[in-house]
Amino acid sequence: xxxxxxxxxxxxxxxxxxxxxxxxxxxxxxxxxxxxxxxxxxxxxxxxxxxxxxxxxxxxxxxxxxxxxxxxxxxxxxxxxxxxxxxxxxxxxxxxxxxxxxxxxxxxxxxxxxxxxxxxxxxxxxxxxxxxxxxxxxxxxxxxxxxxxxxxxxxxxxxxxxxxxxxxxxxxxxxxxxxxxxxxxxxxxxxxxxxxxxxxxxxxxxxxxxxxxxxxxxxxxxxxxxxxxxxxxxxxxxxxxxxxxxxxxxxxxxxxxxxxxxxxxxxxxxxxxxxxxxxxxxxxxxxxxxxxxxxxxxxxxxxxxxxxxxxxxxxxxxxxxxxxxxxxxxxxxxxxxxxxxxxxxxxxxxxxxxxxx
Numbered sequence: 001x002x003x004x005x006x007x008x009x010x011x012x013x014x015x016x017x018x019x020x021x022x023x024x025x026x027x028x029x030x031x032x033x034x035x036x037x038x039x040x041x042x043x044x045x046x047x048x049x050x051x052x053x054x055x056x057x058x059x060x061x062x063x064x065x066x067x068x069x070x071x072x073x074x075x076x077x078x079x080x081x082x083x084x085x086x087x088x089x090x091x092x093x094x095x096x097x098x099x100x101x102x103x104x105x106x107x108x109x110x111x112x113x114x115x116x117x118x119x120x121x122x123x124x125x126x127x128x129x130x131x132x133x134x135x136x137x138x139x140x141x142x143x144x145x146x147x148x149x150x151x152x153x154x155x156x157x158x159x160x161x162x163x164x165x166x167x168x169x170x171x172x173x174x175x176x177x178x179x180x181x182x183x184x185x186x187x188x189x190x191x192x193x194x195x196x197x198x199x200x201x202x203x204x205x206x207x208x209x210x211x212x213x214x215x216x217x218x219x220x221x222x223x224x225x226x227x228x229x230x231x232x233x234x235x236x237x238x239x240x241x242x243x244x245x246x247x248x249x250x251x252x253x254x255x256x257x258x259x260x261x262x263x264x265x266x267x268x269x270x271x272x273x274x275x276x277x278x279x280x281x282x283x284x285x286x287x288x289x290x291x292x293x294x295x296x297x298x299x300x301x302x303x304x305x306x307x308x309x310x311x312x313x314x315x316x317x318x319x320x321x322x323x324x325x326x327x328x329x330x331x332x333x334x335x336x337x338x339x340x341x342x343x344x345x346x347x348x349x350x351x352x353x354x355x356x357x
Contacts, residue, residue, distance in 0.1 A: 002033035003084075005073055005208055005240045006055060012067035013050050013059055022312045024050040024063060026264035029340075032208060034073075035238040039255030039272065041245060041287065043309060047264040048244045049112060052210045055242075056103045057094040065090050072102065075207065078139075078153060105135030108201035109210040117197055118185040124196045125181035128168060128203050129161035135204040136164070168199035173225045191218050198226060202233060208240040209233075215250065227254060248291055252276060260284050263310065263320045266340060270347040280349040282325045319352065327353065 013025040025047040032038045040048045053059050055070055070089040076082045092099045111117040118127060137153035138160065156164065162181065169177035172195040185193055194216065201209060209230065215223040227250065233239050245251050251258060251272070258275045260268040260283065268281040279285045289303040307324035310316055316323055322333035332352055343354040 002036060003073070004031050004071075005034045006032040006242075007071040007073075008051065008055065008068070009071070010068040011051065011054060011065070011070065013047075013054050013063055014066045015063045017062060020313045023264050025054065027068075027340075028261070028264075028266050029068075030259050030266070030269060032240050032242055034207070034240050035234060036257070037234070037241040037243055037255045039243045039245065039251035039258040040261065041248065041251055041258060042261035044246075045263075045309060045312075046261040048261055049212050051261075052109065052212060052242060052244060055089065055210065056107050056109060057089060057092055057099045058103070058109075072107075074102070074106070077106075077205075077207075078137075101135075104131055104206075105204050106207045107210065108204060108206035108208070110198050110201045110212060110214040112212045112216065115190055115193060118193055120185050123182050123184055124169065124188070124199075125162055125165045127196065128165040128181075128200050129158070131200050131204055132156050132161045132164055136161075164203060165199070168203050169196070171202075171229055172196075172199045173222050174199075191222060194218055195222070195226070198229075202229070205233070205237055206239060208242065210242045210244070212244045213246070214243075215245075215247070223250070230254070248287065260287070263312070263315065265320065265350060266348070267321070267350045268348065270344075274344075274347050278347075280343050280347065280354065281351050282327045282353075283321050286324075286326070319350075 009029050011025055011028045012023065015022040015024055028047070028051055030038065042048055050059065050063070054065055059065065068090065072087045072089050073084040074087045075084050087098070089099065133155060136156050138156055140152050140154055166177045166181050169180055174180050174192055174195050180188070180192070188196065198214060215226060218226065230241060234241060241254070243251060243254050255272050257270065258272050259266055260275070260281065262283050268275065268279070268284045275284060276288065279288055286305045290305065292302060305324055310320060310323065316334065318334045318336050319325070319338050322328050325333065329352065336352060338350045338352045339355060340348055340350045341354055343349045
């Protein structure tokens with residue numbers, strides 16, 4: 001049986017701005033299980049990154065969580081037999097000690113923009129070492145009792161942090177890591193900065209990795225290397241991954257389950273196999289049809305989703321996707337707000353095609 005690590009229940013994140021209120025996340029519910037990967041896909045601006053940041057209490061002002069719960073089943077890194085403690089992240093102070101311990105140490109995030117996410121006045125080794133000094137502890141045997149070793153844990157030393165930093169830079173595919181560990185961000189290419197960010201996130205061996213477009217600036221060979229590294233860590237440490245991406249090929253390879261989002265709402269969620277072979281929602285079908293195909297029909301015009309993403313201040317009535325939907329039903333889709341229903345066992349969808357209306 002899968003063990004839940006993070007449960008997001010009916011989450012709503014609003015942004016109060018001069019022109020009105022934007023519902024960045026509107027009633028999202030999903031679970032990330034220990035040792036499994038959940039893929040989150042959708043167009044830009046659909047709320048994927050905001051949901052991830054809310055899970056770490058990192059929603060920037062004027063945004064705030066206005067509804068729902070984020071439950072973290074917190075485990076001990078030092079005593080795996082100890083039962084999990086349920087922590088409601090929405091109740092924590094964003095600057096408090098508890099969330100600062102979780103953030104970076106137990107939850108790690110690879111941010112979307114590598115060119116601006118690294119502090120320009122610190123070297124790669126210093127940036128990785130800071131995370132290690134704050135969150136990584138080294139086990140030390142201090143005695144033995146009834147054939148069981150008595151362990152204590154101490155912070156990493158400066159030299160150990162440097163050695164781990166070099167090792168992580170090598171793992172993420174940066175050439176000459178002994179030299180690059182002393183490089184500043186402006187001395188690194190965009191792809192190398194992205195790999196430094198990945199090294200920072202993975203260096204503390206987190207329980208969950210939130211990967212927000214982690215392979216954006218990487219070529220395909222390095223991308224494959226990074227994905228292999230994530231899978232290896234997942235197998236050895238039982239790490240969970242929330243994989244946010246536009247790349248449907250990568251999400252098919254990495255994820256066990258997929259959540260599809262549109263304008264802050266979940267529109268479909270199921271196993272990866274079901275999403276790719278039996279998509280229910282017209283939006284999911286349109287996303288899959290827009291994937292370039294190689295073969296005898298490769299000369300055909302690439303399919304696209306008609307229309308534009310709606311203005312978040314003036315969302316359409318009824319189903320927010322109806323102005324772009326190829327299966328639009330006049331009088332229904334533009335008036336009735338669809339519920340999130342289980343169309344088949346384990347396959348949830350938000351569409352009036354699966355409701356008796």
